[in-house]
Amino acid sequence: MSDDLAVDADIRVAETLPARAFVEPAFLERELATIFTHAWQLLPERGDDPRPLDEQVAARGARVPVSLLGRPLFVQRGWDDDTLRAFPNTCTHAWHPLVLGASRGPTLVCPQHGRRFDCTGRFVSQPSFGKDMPNFPRECDHLASLPIAAWRRMLFASFDSRAPGxxxxxxxxxxxxxxxxxxxxxxxxxxxxxxxxxxxxxxxxxxxxxxxxxxxxxxxxxxxxxxxxxxxxxxxxxxxxxxxxxxxxxxxxxxxxxxxxxxxxxxxxxxxxxxxxxxxxxxxxxxxxxxxxxxxxxxxxxxxxxxxxxxxxxxxxxxxxxxxxxxxxxxxxxxxxxxxxxxxxxxxxxxxxxxxxxxxxxxxxxxxxxxxxxxxxx
Ligand code: FES
Ligand SMILES: [Fe+2]
Structure with missing residues (x-):
């Protein structure tokens, strides 16, 4: 797909992107997988709360679900520290959403089978997952934190841990x-x-x-x-x-x-x-x-x-x-x-x-x- 896309550095000879770049679903998929995976994006507000997002997660341990480019995340304020974190809103056990609405507390519990995480995204416990279970918890049983940062009163997140500051x-x-x-x-x-x-x-x-x-x-x-x-x-x-x-x-x-x-x-x-x-x-x-x-x-x-x-x-x-x-x-x-x-x-x-x-x-x-x-x- 890359062949006929080049936009010359010299504006006098450069051609615009082709029309298909504006209409083809495959091109949009590719943009989402490249440009939008690496970029910082403003976290959209939640329709059910009129307050700016930073206010909604101002309190210790507060968390809210958000959707970024159609992918489910949640934003979490620390319990033991004041740090704001962003996590995938997908349980590492069997993929149920973790945070269904605004809530607050030192840990959160997945609604489907009770897996518990702390405010830093670490797996804490789950019924029937004993300490004797081999190779558990794995790194991927914890939640992967995504870059999140505030600019003025606006919160931005990225899917790419290598995003520039x-x-x-x-x-x-x-x-x-x-x-x-x-x-x-x-x-x-x-x-x-x-x-x-x-x-x-x-x-x-x-x-x-x-x-x-x-x-x-x-x-x-x-x-x-x-x-x-x-x-x-x-x-x-x-x-x-x-x-x-x-x-x-x-x-x-x-x-x-x-x-x-x-x-x-x-x-x-x-x-x-x-x-x-x-x-x-x-x-x-x-x-x-x-x-x-x-x-x-x-x-x-x-x-x-x-x-x-x-x-x-x-x-x-x-x-x-x-x-x-x-x-x-x-x-x-x-x-x-x-x-x-x-x-x-x-x-x-x-x-x-x-x-x-x-x-x-x-x-x-x-x-x-x-x-x-x-x-x-x-
Ligand atoms: S999907 Fe979360 S505990 Fe099973
Ligand atoms: Fe205009």
């Missing part, structure tokens, strides 16, 4: 936010299913080329920003896009951002749009932070689970986000565009595309990282 992945982002006070509270958290492959959504976020078309006047995003100042900065793990606001009142105060964003003409930065490969968008505005995750759904390449959170930094600005930062409008326009593109992808008439060298560096970066990610040796 979260600090490495977020290093450039943290540097850009050094002078911004962290958002105060979470205002919204919603998960919905939207049309289109997860890569279409990520690509769209990284594509400022369409702003002057899809989000044009009257009263579009194109009016609210100084499009000519649009800047894209490519990193190893993340991309930053930023632009000056058309009206200074809509921008960050100069003292809220590092010196490098200062403008001799007095313009102010409208937003910092950070994208962390493969599927996390962090949009920082003067009102706070909008988080989007474009989560693939196993077996369904043409749909995406769209996680959308708001974290408020300034309540009064937040109330004006739709008028001044066009939060809802841009989202609706993008959803509509992507539905149209989905039809094109499936038309049987879609050749590999090309990139506008001065406008589509971030899109090129993304396509190339996907191509390299799915063809990399395990």
């Amino acid at each position: 979260l600090g490495t992945v977020f290093g450039d982002i943290d540097a850009s936010l050094a002078k911004l006070p962290p958002p105060l509270e979470r205002a919204k958290s919603e998960v919905r299913e939207v049309a289109g492959n997860w890569k279409q959504h990520a690509w769209n976020y990284l594509d400022h080329f369409h702003i002057g078309h899809v989000h044009r006047a009257p009263h579009g995003l194109a009016d609210a920003i100084d499009l000519g100042s649009y800047t894209t900065e490519l990193g190893e793990h993340a991309v930053l896009q930023w632009v000056y606001a058309a009206r200074p009142a809509d921008g960050f105060l100069p003292e809220q951002l590092p010196e490098r964003f200062a403008d001799p003409k007095g313009r102010r930065v409208f937003a910092l749009w950070w994208f962390v490969f493969p599927n996390l968008a962090l949009s920082f505005y003067p009102w706070g932070l909008s988080v989007n995750v474009y989560q693939p759904i196993a077996g369904r390449p043409d749909a995406t689970r769209f996680i959308w959170e708001h974290w408020i930094a300034d309540r009064s600005l937040y109330a004006e986000r739709d008028q001044r930062w066009l939060d809802g409008q841009v989202d609706a326009e993008d959803v509509d565009t992507l539905a149209q593109v989905s039809r094109g992808l499936r038309s049987g008439f879609a050749p590999r595309g090309r990139f506008a060298p001065t406008e589509e560096q971030a899109a090129h970066w993304f396509h190339r990282k996907v191509a390299l990610g799915v063809t990399a040796p395990p």
Whole structure:
């Protein structure tokens, strides 16, 4: 499958990923087994508890079940230490789920045949499994802990014990936010299913080329920003896009951002749009932070689970986000565009595309990282 995927490092000759990469179930399976196995992923919230996940597991010994990319995990706060851990929510005896709902205590007991584990995932005991049993417990009778880490108030996990530290992945982002006070509270958290492959959504976020078309006047995003100042900065793990606001009142105060964003003409930065490969968008505005995750759904390449959170930094600005930062409008326009593109992808008439060298560096970066990610040796 690797042969015809390559995305050239030279944007002037590079071709996009082929259309089949957006529609074939086999390609999605491969992405899940490669890119999404190695990446850090935001742990989704649980529908039955409105509190942010970190609050749900704040207490000693607290645990909650979560599902990450369709695979069952649970998050566990230590009993003897304060450490947060993530484990597969699958019993090592005969594979029954271990944690069916939020609970708390020094040990947990599997509902099916009573196997007991402590908060560090170690097997403790099980009826009829005596001390005289040969070769027991084996290492695999304990629960394998998965990497888990917090960034601000958000919890991330990975299926790959060799995942680079979260600090490495977020290093450039943290540097850009050094002078911004962290958002105060979470205002919204919603998960919905939207049309289109997860890569279409990520690509769209990284594509400022369409702003002057899809989000044009009257009263579009194109009016609210100084499009000519649009800047894209490519990193190893993340991309930053930023632009000056058309009206200074809509921008960050100069003292809220590092010196490098200062403008001799007095313009102010409208937003910092950070994208962390493969599927996390962090949009920082003067009102706070909008988080989007474009989560693939196993077996369904043409749909995406769209996680959308708001974290408020300034309540009064937040109330004006739709008028001044066009939060809802841009989202609706993008959803509509992507539905149209989905039809094109499936038309049987879609050749590999090309990139506008001065406008589509971030899109090129993304396509190339996907191509390299799915063809990399395990
Ligand atoms: S499946 Fe858990 S104790 Fe048997
Ligand atoms: Fe858009």
